[in-house]
Amino acid sequence: xxxxxxxxxxxxxxxxxxxxxxxxxxxxxxxxxxxxxxxxxxxxxxxxxxxxxxxxxxxxxxxxxxxxxxxxxxxxxxxxxxxxxxxxxxxxxxxxxxxxxxxxxxxxxxxxxxxxxxxxxxxxxxxxxxxxxxxxxxxxxxxxxxxxxxxxxxxxxxxxxxxxxxxxxxxxxxxxxxxxxxxxxxxxxxxxxxxxxxxxxxxxxxxxxxxxxxxxxxxxxxxxxxxxxxxxxxxxxxxxxxxxxxxxxxxxxxxxxxxxxxxxxxxxxxxxxxxxxxxxxxxxxxxxxxxxxxxxxxxxxxxxxxxxxxxxxxxxxxxxxxxx
Amino acid sequence: xxxxxxxxxxxxxxxxxxxxxxxxxxxxxxxxxxxxxxxxxxxxxxxxxxxxxxxxxxxxxxxxxxxxxxxxxxxxxxxxxxxxxxxxxxxxxxxxxxxxxxxxxxxxxxxxxxxxxxxxxxxxxxxxxxxxxxxxxxxxxxxxxxxxxxxxxxxxxxxxxxxxxxxxxxxxxxxxxxxxxxxxxxxxxxxxxxxxxxxxxxxxxxxxxxxxxxxxxxxxxxxxxxxxxxxxxxxxxxxxxxxxxxxxxxxxxxxxxxxxxxxxxxxxxxxxxxxxxxxxxxxxxxxxxxxxxxxxxxxxxxxxxxxxxxxxxxxxxxxxxxxxxxxxxxxxxxxxxxxxxxxxxxxxxxxxxxxxxxxxxxxxxxxxxxxxxxxxxxxxxxxxxxxxxxxxxxxxxxxxxxxxxxxxxxxxxxxxxxxxxxxxxxxxxxxxxxxxxxxxxxxxxxxxxxxxxxxxxxxxxxxxxxxxxxxxxxxxxxxxxxxxxxxxxxxxxxxxxxxxxxxxxxxxxxxxxxxxxxxxxxxxxx
Numbered sequence: 001x002x003x004x005x006x007x008x009x010x011x012x013x014x015x016x017x018x019x020x021x022x023x024x025x026x027x028x029x030x031x032x033x034x035x036x037x038x039x040x041x042x043x044x045x046x047x048x049x050x051x052x053x054x055x056x057x058x059x060x061x062x063x064x065x066x067x068x069x070x071x072x073x074x075x076x077x078x079x080x081x082x083x084x085x086x087x088x089x090x091x092x093x094x095x096x097x098x099x100x101x102x103x104x105x106x107x108x109x110x111x112x113x114x115x116x117x118x119x120x121x122x123x124x125x126x127x128x129x130x131x132x133x134x135x136x137x138x139x140x141x142x143x144x145x146x147x148x149x150x151x152x153x154x155x156x157x158x159x160x161x162x163x164x165x166x167x168x169x170x171x172x173x174x175x176x177x178x179x180x181x182x183x184x185x186x187x188x189x190x191x192x193x194x195x196x197x198x199x200x201x202x203x204x205x206x207x208x209x210x211x212x213x214x215x216x217x218x219x220x221x222x223x224x225x226x227x228x229x230x231x232x233x234x235x236x237x238x239x240x241x242x243x244x245x246x247x248x249x250x251x252x253x254x255x256x257x258x259x260x261x262x263x264x265x266x267x268x269x270x271x272x273x274x275x276x277x278x279x280x281x282x283x284x285x286x287x288x289x290x291x292x293x294x295x296x297x298x299x300x301x302x303x304x305x306x307x308x309x310x311x312x313x314x315x316x317x318x319x320x321x322x323x324x
Numbered sequence: 325x326x327x328x329x330x331x332x333x334x335x336x337x338x339x340x341x342x343x344x345x346x347x348x349x350x351x352x353x354x355x356x357x358x359x360x361x362x363x364x365x366x367x368x369x370x371x372x373x374x375x376x377x378x379x380x381x382x383x384x385x386x387x388x389x390x391x392x393x394x395x396x397x398x399x400x401x402x403x404x405x406x407x408x409x410x411x412x413x414x415x416x417x418x419x420x421x422x423x424x425x426x427x428x429x430x431x432x433x434x435x436x437x438x439x440x441x442x443x444x445x446x447x448x449x450x451x452x453x454x455x456x457x458x459x460x461x462x463x464x465x466x467x468x469x470x471x472x473x474x475x476x477x478x479x480x481x482x483x484x485x486x487x488x489x490x491x492x493x494x495x496x497x498x499x500x501x502x503x504x505x506x507x508x509x510x511x512x513x514x515x516x517x518x519x520x521x522x523x524x525x526x527x528x529x530x531x532x533x534x535x536x537x538x539x540x541x542x543x544x545x546x547x548x549x550x551x552x553x554x555x556x557x558x559x560x561x562x563x564x565x566x567x568x569x570x571x572x573x574x575x576x577x578x579x580x581x582x583x584x585x586x587x588x589x590x591x592x593x594x595x596x597x598x599x600x601x602x603x604x605x606x607x608x609x610x611x612x613x614x615x616x617x618x619x620x621x622x623x624x625x626x627x628x629x630x631x632x633x634x635x636x637x638x639x640x641x642x643x644x645x646x647x648x649x650x651x652x653x654x655x656x657x658x659x660x661x662x663x664x665x666x667x668x669x670x671x672x673x674x675x676x677x678x679x680x681x682x683x684x685x686x687x688x689x690x691x692x693x694x695x696x697x698x699x700x701x702x703x704x705x706x707x708x709x710x711x712x713x714x715x716x717x718x719x720x721x722x723x724x725x726x727x728x729x730x731x732x733x734x735x736x737x738x739x740x741x742x743x744x745x746x747x748x749x750x751x752x753x754x755x756x757x758x759x760x761x762x763x764x765x766x767x768x769x770x771x772x773x774x775x776x777x778x779x780x781x782x783x784x785x786x787x788x789x790x791x792x793x794x795x796x797x798x799x800x801x802x803x804x805x806x807x808x809x810x811x812x813x814x815x816x817x818x819x820x821x822x823x824x825x826x827x828x829x830x831x832x833x834x835x836x837x838x839x840x841x842x843x844x845x846x847x848x849x850x
Contacts, residue, residue, distance in 0.1 A: 054500070
């Protein structure tokens with residue numbers, strides 16, 4: 001087990017270096033950082049001096065090696081835009097993105113799994129049709145439109161919820177959290193729903209399809225014939241057997257939720273990593289963009305690892321194999 | 325039962341929160357698109373930084389509501405006798421926010437800091453040859469040549485306390501890595517920094533020891549950058565912010581139609597124009613005219629100017645909010661040439677005739693470059709212009725892109741025609757002459773934004789004369805001559821002055837200054 005985890009972590013380093021390489025080869029096309037760092041009156045001469053000082057005139061390979069060896073030494077560099085240490089900027093923004101992603105995931109699970117089970121068990125009910133239709137609409141509308149619609153409905157028309165930002169946050173050590181204040185939750189709910197809608201639909205439809213499949217299988221029929229109570233049949237026997245593919249997909253999707261929270265964060269001015277990344281693109285802030293992409297790659301690797309570990313917890317057959 | 329109690333206390337605390345908001349009615353919350361990159365007044369010369377820091381730091385002189393120069397840290401100033409330069413007499417009894425006194429040493433230190441290689445505002449001091457402290461409250465700026473505009477040109481030169489900067493290791497602006505002045509301030513101005521979370525929230529509170537009498541009634545001001553304009557509008561309409569700058573043109577009606585909100589409209593000093601490849605030997609993007617450069621013929625340039633219908637552009641794209649421009653600064657800016665206030669009329673027939681005269685009766689195609697995120701409706705403007713050009717036979721191949729990629733292309737001469745907006749930093753005609761009309765000259769640091777390298781010996785000769793002429797009437801004559809030359813040669817096609825559109829709640833009084841700077845010291849919350 002420990003060997004398995006270690007192996008995956010070592011692999012992740014290679015994944016991150018590959019991502020950094022791809023990212024760096026694209027940065028040259030993003031634009032000129034120096035013209036974004038300086039004012040209009042700055043002379044061409046001063047711009048060139050700055051460019052030289054930042055090493056932007058060096059060949060691509062030299063720049064990449066400098067960036068990745070600095071990273072390996074734990075030196076994340078300084079932002080071109082704000083001159084702050086990149087490590088500090090990113091770590092300050094991680095809590096906002098993670099909390100948003102996790103709450104979005106929880107919403108999608110808490111609503112999606114029961115809804116999936118319900119629609120599987122009552123495939124022809126009116127409620128089922130209604131649920132299926134609304135979620136289809138939800139998944140067909142782009143995220144930013146959903147976000148803007150929610151903002152104008154709940155923020156502007158009804159005046160119930162804040163339209164932007166994180167609201168009241170509490171510091172727990174260096175972790176800035178919005179989960180411990182009423183105000184924080186009010187700010188969190190709209191972006192989390194916006195981010196979670198796609199996940200929710202996916203989870204629900206997946207659970208529904210799996211559940212319908214499992215309900216037709218022989219062991220369920222035998223169990224039913226044997227008189228196993230329905231409640232236990234549905235949730236203990238049937239649902240548990242649908243969970244392995246569901247967890248795989250949801251797990252893989254979670255990496256995407258973190259990475260693609262960019263759109264939601266921009267619509268709600270949610271101060272997470274995604275918003276930071278967007279600002280950095282606008283200013284061609286190469287150090288921040290590079291580190292962000294590497295961190296996101298790491299998240300993906302980590303989430304995949306956790307998914308693999310969850311298999312062990314859920315599927316007893318895998319545990320048996322490991323013991324042998 | 326327990327739950328009910330919880331609910332009650334939640335409601336109670338919510339209503340207390342509301343009550344607290346009413347009590348501190350002078351809390352002012354505002355938003356803009358971009359967060360100031362730094363709190364260091366010499367590190368980045370960008371509008372978000374200079375505008376924001378003018379609330380905290382002050383210069384020797386400052387600009388009033390109408391952009392006029394007025395005394396600030398210098399109570400008065402006069403030209404030096406027998407020498408080129410200016411003497412500034414500092415105001416007595418001014419203290420920095422940490423209590424230190426303002427002296428001439430601080431001004432000298434700030435000059436050295438702002439003129440250093442690490443500074444991004446050093447071009448302001450290119451005319452300065454020496455700075456001398458005369459006594460504690462008198463300082464001389466010696467210039468290389470007579471420079472009547474020097475005091476006007478340093479309105480954004482902000483003064484730091486020498487002791488504070490040196491104590492905190494911030495004697496030079498932070499260029500590569502942050503230093504103490506990136507996140508901390510110590511100015512003399514009306515407000516001081518209470519907290520800063522870059523990109524999230526910055527809170528300012530009044531400086532109790534400010535030397536001037538406050539005209540505002542703000543007790544706390546919170547700034548939030550909101551990049552997405554729809555989000556910004558929602559934040560205003562939901563009442564979470566009191567003021568936002570700017571809002572997109574298409575949202576004006578939405579704001580005006582609602583009770584309790586108002587739109588503030590004005591003209592920015594930024595003139596939008598098309599530029600030509602004067603110096604190029606041939607067109608880069610033409611399909612039928614790739615061996616020569618038709619734009620080197622002034623008749624072709626004039627034809628392009630006659631092809632554009634500014635009134636239609638105004639009506640369709642700008643809802644009647646732009647003013648047509650005849651030269652590189654709008655009327656009202658010092659040095660504006662009244663004598664040359666007419667722009668080429670919309671006259672497609674004349675345009676075609678001019679093209680035929682120049683030997684292009686069938687027209688030709690060329691590449692038009694435009695940014696799509698720099699000026700208001702920039703991409704739409706270029707589409708409209710391209711179809712107007714096409715109507716007279718000038719087939720513009722339009723390519724647009726984000727501004728981060730745009731300037732490098734122009735610097736590399738990668739265009740046949742381009743869009744540019746220019747706001748005169750010194751609010752004088754001399755500024756665009758220096759940057760846009762003088763021939764490119766890296767050594768003298770002139771013509772650095774003259775991408776097409778428009779070059780006229782007389783214009784180059786006139787610039788230093790205009791810079792040094794003390795008599796306003798003579799100076800205006802020189803400018804009039806220069807503007808006449810550049811209009812006759814169609815150095816650029818000035819199009820219009822960009823509008824400024826801000827929005828606020830009805831109960832907010834503020835001043836919209838033509839440089840797009842927002843000053844907290846003129847905010848009243850009613």
